[in-house]
Amino acid sequence: MKVALFGCGLIGKRRGEQIGSHKLVGVFDVDAARAEKLALELKTVAFKSQSDLLYKSDTEIVIVATTNNSLSPVSLAAVNAGKHVLVEKPGAVSLGELEFLEKTAAQKGVAVKVGFNHRFHPAILKTRELIGQGALGELMFLRARYGHGGRVGYEKEWRSIPNLGGGGELLDQGVHLLDLIFWFLGPLPLQSSLVTTSFWDMDFF
Numbered sequence: 001m002k003v004a005l006f007g008c009g010l011i012g013k014r015r016g017e018q019i020g021s022h023k024l025v026g027v028f029d030v031d032a033a034r035a036e037k038l039a040l041e042l043k044t045v046a047f048k049s050q051s052d053l054l055y056k057s058d059t060e061i062v063i064v065a066t067t068n069n070s071l072s073p074v075s076l077a078a079v080n081a082g083k084h085v086l087v088e089k090p091g092a093v094s095l096g097e098l099e100f101l102e103k104t105a106a107q108k109g110v111a112v113k114v115g116f117n118h119r120f121h122p123a124i125l126k127t128r129e130l131i132g133q134g135a136l137g138e139l140m141f142l143r144a145r146y147g148h149g150g151r152v153g154y155e156k157e158w159r160s161i162p163n164l165g166g167g168g169e170l171l172d173q174g175v176h177l178l179d180l181i182f183w184f185l186g187p188l189p190l191q192s193s194l195v196t197t198s199f200w201d202m203d204f205f
Helices: 010-017 032-042 050-055 068-080 095-108 122-133 168-172 174-185
Strands: 002-006 023-028 061-064 084-088 112-115
Touching: 002 010, 002 050, 002 068, 010 023, 010 032, 010 061, 023 032, 023 050, 050 068, 061 068, 068 084, 068 095, 095 112, 122 174, 168 174
Parallel strands: 002 023, 002 061, 061 084, 084 112
Antiparallel strands: none
């Protein structure tokens, strides 16, 4: 397939390096210099605007790897352009955004998938297989822990900025756990959540 990449940061670069035999027709980032740099590395073209990459290239599928606040708007633009979408988790910063994206994709007849890559880890696949076989009996509860390794200056990165990250660690990495819980146990009503700052000095959500 012919692929377009939106977002040229760390995750965008990883996705661009993993498209295998598919063709990367171009990249776009709001930081033009970053887009040019990644385009050079991936031997493709850096487009000057989002709309140019969507409408002036022959891309069939779009990978969206932007900051959380832009995931849904960029995905929606791609859907409206008739493109299939692989969007990084969490896919949006609100349920309303996701529901509207889902509805629009259905109307346009295109597929939108959220990149929950943990589902493809061998240990997770085996666990899901055992659960499906009933080998573990009926599951009563699931307890899991997740965190971020962090690094020097992590508290100043985009994930810690409310209007860019949208929900701290719960939305950043915790959403993987929510996805796996739903995958293992089926849809569950999420009544509330509690997010605390235990180490990084951040102005929180």
